[in-house]
Amino acid sequence: MEVRIYGAENCSKCNYLKEKAEEIVEDRNLDAEVVKVNDPAELAKKGIMSTPALEIGDEVMVKGEVPPENRLEEILAENT
Amino acid sequence: MVFEQVATLVVTYLGLSGPLSEAVHFWIYDSLKIMAMLVAVIFGVGYLRTYLPPEKIREFLDGRRAVTGYLLAAVMGVISPFCSCSTIPIFIGLVGAGVPFGITITFLATSPMVNTAALGVMPGIFSFETTVLYLASGLAVGITGGFTLNRLGMDRYVKDFEFGEPETEIEDKNWRQRTRKAWRETREIGTEIAPYVLVGVGIGAIVHGYVPSETVQSYMTGPLGVLGAVVAGVPIYTNVLGVIPVVESLIGKGLPTGTGIAFMLSVAALSLPQFVILKKVMKKELIVAYAATIATGILILGLAFNLV
Numbered sequence: 001m002e003v004r005i006y007g008a009e010n011c012s013k014c015n016y017l018k019e020k021a022e023e024i025v026e027d028r029n030l031d032a033e034v035v036k037v038n039d040p041a042e043l044a045k046k047g048i049m050s051t052p053a054l055e056i057g058d059e060v061m062v063k064g065e066v067p068p069e070n071r072l073e074e075i076l077a078e079n080t
Numbered sequence: 081m082v083f084e085q086v087a088t089l090v091v092t093y094l095g096l097s098g099p100l101s102e103a104v105h106f107w108i109y110d111s112l113k114i115m116a117m118l119v120a121v122i123f124g125v126g127y128l129r130t131y132l133p134p135e136k137i138r139e140f141l142d143g144r145r146a147v148t149g150y151l152l153a154a155v156m157g158v159i160s161p162f163c164s165c166s167t168i169p170i171f172i173g174l175v176g177a178g179v180p181f182g183i184t185i186t187f188l189a190t191s192p193m194v195n196t197a198a199l200g201v202m203p204g205i206f207s208f209e210t211t212v213l214y215l216a217s218g219l220a221v222g223i224t225g226g227f228t229l230n231r232l233g234m235d236r237y238v239k240d241f242e243f244g245e246p247e248t249e250i251e252d253k254n255w256r257q258r259t260r261k262a263w264r265e266t267r268e269i270g271t272e273i274a275p276y277v278l279v280g281v282g283i284g285a286i287v288h289g290y291v292p293s294e295t296v297q298s299y300m301t302g303p304l305g306v307l308g309a310v311v312a313g314v315p316i317y318t319n320v321l322g323v324i325p326v327v328e329s330l331i332g333k334g335l336p337t338g339t340g341i342a343f344m345l346s347v348a349a350l351s352l353p354q355f356v357i358l359k360k361v362m363k364k365e366l367i368v369a370y371a372a373t374i375a376t377g378i379l380i381l382g383l384a385f386n387l388v
Binding site: 006007008010011012013014016039040041043044045046047048049050051064065066068 | 133134135138165166168169170172173176239241242243244245260261264265268272353357360361
């Protein structure tokens with residue numbers, strides 16, 4: 001399952017969310033690959049206005065914030 | 081004030097004197113003062129901003145025309161998120177929702193130039209009048225910039241995007257969730273901005289302790305000083321909060337206020353890395369016109385303020 005993190009290259013919160021998601025995927029041995037999407041065209045396609053955003057499958061689960069770690073863990077564990 | 085006492089205590093403990101003592105005192109005092117004010121302002125604004133997610137900004141601006149639209153876009157730009165990287169997705173969302181081009185540009189230009197953290201910190205560093213002047217300048221440059229580019233028909237140079245269904249659902253939060261979100265934002269933004277502030281105050285301290293007033297008054301005043309300030313802002317990439325202490329020191333040494341404001345606006349709105357980001361959403365013709373319009377606006381205002 002692909003976990004997509006949307007946000008610009010210089011968005012530190014977005015890069016932090018990607019790192020945290022990768023850590024959780026590795027620690028919990030989840031079957032998921034975390035990828036960062038920097039292209040604004042992709043944001044436009046999804047209608048996302050707040051970054052960072054986290055998408056699993058076709059569903060945007062987080063937008064505009066880095067969720068607390070336990071919440072992020074819950075999202076990743078339940079949806080991947 | 082406690083920060084003043086801490087700075088004096090450290091300088092006395094280290095046995096410093098002369099320009100070094102002045103510089104170290106300035107660095108400690110200003111760093112503590114700015115960081116304390118920042119935490120308070122970011123938290124307060126972060127809390128209020130939970131009531132204004134980007135979807136609401138789009139709702140406010142959608143269907144607006146002329147004066148109200150431009151004015152609202154400028155105000156929304158001021159209270160928009162602190163990071164310019166967050167402004168681009170909002171800009172795309174506004175374009176996708178069909179908000180008129182000039183209004184979206186006003187939002188895009190005002191957002192990095194005037195932010196609420198700077199407005200919260202400035203009265204404690206400069207005077208209240210300078211803060212109001214800075215706010216008015218940013219709004220004026222953003223509004224005239226958007227209006228001018230619209231009249232020039234530059235909308236054809238926005239890159240083509242395929243727009244998906246915009247999210248309309250706005251999550252409702254209770255006060256506890258809002259407080260938590262604001263506090264998280266304070267931590268994240270505070271950590272991100274702190275190095276810029278410390279370096280900015282460091283440069284301000286060197287200016288304060290070592291640069292003679294005569295140098296500033298001889299080389300940085302007059303119309304060429306404003307032009308120099310606008311050009312100097314281009315290669316610098318920092319948060320506007322890192323520039324405030326530098327400008328504070330320079331104004332203390334005799335830099336005209338208009339020149340100082342021009343430098344702050346230029347660093348915020350005209351930095352090269354900012355244009356690299358804009359290149360993803362605009363064609364180069366629009367980027368050049370955008371930079372030229374904003375630079376001209378800042379230059380005119382800087383010159384005008386120095387004359388008054």
